[in-house]
Amino acid sequence: MITIGVLALQGAVREHIRSIEAAGAKAMEIKRKEQLAEIDGLILPGGESTTMRRLIDSYGFFSAIQQFGETGKPIFGTCAGLILMAKEIDGQEAHLGLMNMKVARNAFGRQVASFETDLPIVHVANDFNAVFIRAPYILEAGSDVEILATYDDKIVAAKQGHYICTAFHPELTDDNRFMEYFVEMVEQSIKTLAS
Numbered sequence: 001m002i003t004i005g006v007l008a009l010q011g012a013v014r015e016h017i018r019s020i021e022a023a024g025a026k027a028m029e030i031k032r033k034e035q036l037a038e039i040d041g042l043i044l045p046g047g048e049s050t051t052m053r054r055l056i057d058s059y060g061f062f063s064a065i066q067q068f069g070e071t072g073k074p075i076f077g078t079c080a081g082l083i084l085m086a087k088e089i090d091g092q093e094a095h096l097g098l099m100n101m102k103v104a105r106n107a108f109g110r111q112v113a114s115f116e117t118d119l120p121i122v123h124v125a126n127d128f129n130a131v132f133i134r135a136p137y138i139l140e141a142g143s144d145v146e147i148l149a150t151y152d153d154k155i156v157a158a159k160q161g162h163y164i165c166t167a168f169h170p171e172l173t174d175d176n177r178f179m180e181y182f183v184e185m186v187e188q189s190i191k192t193l194a195s
């Protein structure tokens with residue numbers, strides 16, 4: 001069975017653990033960078049991206065996560081995790097810079113800080129129950145980035161090779177289809193890396 005880690009410095013860690021297990025994989029909380037060697041895929045959860053970045057730096061995770069990705073192992077960023085993965089962030093310095101895209105934080109505005117809607121998502125479902133909480137969205141994506149979902153003409157899910165991200169929170173509902181897709185990506189990457 002594959003093992004998927006959740007960066008457990010801050011944010012929606014427990015919900016992701018439950019969702020990974022429901023999708024049929026083993027889940028592991030990642031609190032030290034040495035633990036990255038024990039997992040096949042990594043999730044950067046929702047939370048607060050600035051706080052998470054500060055903790056990533058103080059626990060020495062910054063280049064460890066980049067190197068994990070460079071080996072071809074899949075990384076999935078949800079919400080704040082999506083912000084961490086972007087090469088560019090509107091109005092501020094970027095963080096890990098893994099995906100060729102520019103994002104805007106808290107981009108749906110104060111009045112609609114949180115909402116949920118059923119979305120068609122490429123590879124995943126025609127009616128995925130997407131929950132948005134002070135969500136970012138993707139302003140621009142490079143030609144190497146596959147757009148998986150839009151809401152109100154804004155890009156809210158994307159994939160670039162073994163990197164994938166959502167502006168919404170697939171771990172907060174019982175709809176496990178997005179997580180099942182990530183589990184498949186991780187299984188596929190193991191076959192590719194072994195061949």
Ligand SMILES: NC(=O)CC[C@H](N)C(=O)O
Pocket residue numbers: 045046047048049050078079080081083105106133134135136
């Ligand atoms: N629910 C979330 O992860 C919100 C992300 C948060 N607005 C940030 O900028 O980090």
